[in-house]
Amino acid sequence: DAGVIQSPRHEVTEMGQEVTLRCKPISGHNSLFWYRQTMMRGLELLIYFNNNVPIDDSGMPEDRFSAKMPNASFSTLKIQPSEPRDSAVYFCASGSPGHLGYTFGSGTRLTVV
Amino acid sequence: ELKVEQNPLFLSMQEGKNYTIYCNYSTTSDRLYWYRQDPGKSLESLFVLLSNGAVKQEGRLMASLDTKARLSTLHITAAVHDLSATYFCAVGVQDSNYQLIWGAGTKLIIKP
Numbered sequence: 001d002a003g004v005i006q007s008p009r010h011e012v013t014e015m016g017q018e019v020t021l022r023c024k025p026i027s028g029h030n031s032l033f034w035y036r037q038t039m040m041r042g043l044e045l046l047i048y049f050n051n052n053v054p055i056d057d058s059g060m061p062e063d064r065f066s067a068k069m070p071n072a073s074f075s076t077l078k079i080q081p082s083e084p085r086d087s088a089v090y091f092c093a094s095g096s097p098g099h100l101g102y103t104f105g106s107g108t109r110l111t112v113v
Numbered sequence: 114e115l116k117v118e119q120n121p122l123f124l125s126m127q128e129g130k131n132y133t134i135y136c137n138y139s140t141t142s143d144r145l146y147w148y149r150q151d152p153g154k155s156l157e158s159l160f161v162l163l164s165n166g167a168v169k170q171e172g173r174l175m176a177s178l179d180t181k182a183r184l185s186t187l188h189i190t191a192a193v194h195d196l197s198a199t200y201f202c203a204v205g206v207q208d209s210n211y212q213l214i215w216g217a218g219t220k221l222i223i224k225p
Contacts, residue, residue, distance in 0.1 A: 033213070043201070043215050056212060091155060099144060099211035100163070104156040 004105035006092050012111045018080040021108045024073055025094030033102070034067055034077050035091040043091075049075065082112045115140045117204050119216035126223055129191050134219045136185040136202035144205030145178050145185045146213065149198045156201065159187075192223045 005024040013019055025032050034046040047057040049069045060067070064083070069075040079086055089109050095102045116139040126132050136145070147159040160169045162178035162185060169176050173196065175188045185202055199218045205211040 031211075042217055045213070045215075048212055093156075095211075099205055101158055101161050102146065102213065103158065104148075106155050 004092055004094050004103050006090075006105035006108050008108060009106060010109045010111075012113065013082055015083055015112055016081040017112075018078065019082045019086075019110060019112075021077040021090050021092075021110070023075045023077070023092030023105060025075070025092070026096075026103055027073065028096070029094035029103075030072070030097050031095035031099070031102075032069060032075050033091075033093045033095070034075070035093065036088045037091060037107075038088045046077070046090075079110075082110075084112045087111050115204075115206060115214050117202060117214050117216040119200075119202055119219050121219060122217060123220045124222070126192055126221070128193055128223055128225055132189050132192065132221075134187040134189075134200055134202075134221070136187070136216055138183050138185075138204045138214070140183075140204065140206060140214075141180075142183075142204045142206060143180060144207075144211060145176075146203045146205065147176050147185070147187055148201045148203065150201065150218070151198050159200075189221075194223050194225055197221055197223045 007022045030051050032049040036044045045059045047067045048055045052069045067077045089107045091107045093102050093104045118137045120135050145162040148156040150156045160176040165180040167178045173190045178185045199220045201218045202216045203213040
């Protein structure tokens, strides 16, 4: 099992550009989370999918952020346009059926300059 | 408001000592998770506690859950430097499809 796979690992982009982060959950896991982590704000839940359906997106900061899960094996988080305050580490995590465990990906370190 | 409170938030300790991190939560839950995060790394699952009275141990770490008191503890026995990390607890909220509510994390530094 390769675990939760996120790409890219690092992304440096200019303010105003579109950024797309990608996540491949563990096969068989039916829940998927996108988190953002910063020193100032800690770990924040952005959006939560269950069986590919968004359950709670109340953590998405604003309309510049959008997330999709077109199938059980792929999810994207898009920021358009990006701003310097979006700089953070973005984690994707997937959860096993029955919510018996959640596995995090390695994260994408985003820097917006 | 659902809250998960960890204490202490910061702990500096000597090798060989025993310490406990506490995780209090404000809602009914039957699922409590402990994670470890090393600097610059991802979160690694340590324990999943699924019932009242559950106790799990891995090496020098032992976690327990008291659902009636809404309290979980992470006990460190004879600490070693390699256990230096930030430890998070998270509560699964059943009414919200087991969405996780996270504690702020406890940064643990173990000095030789």
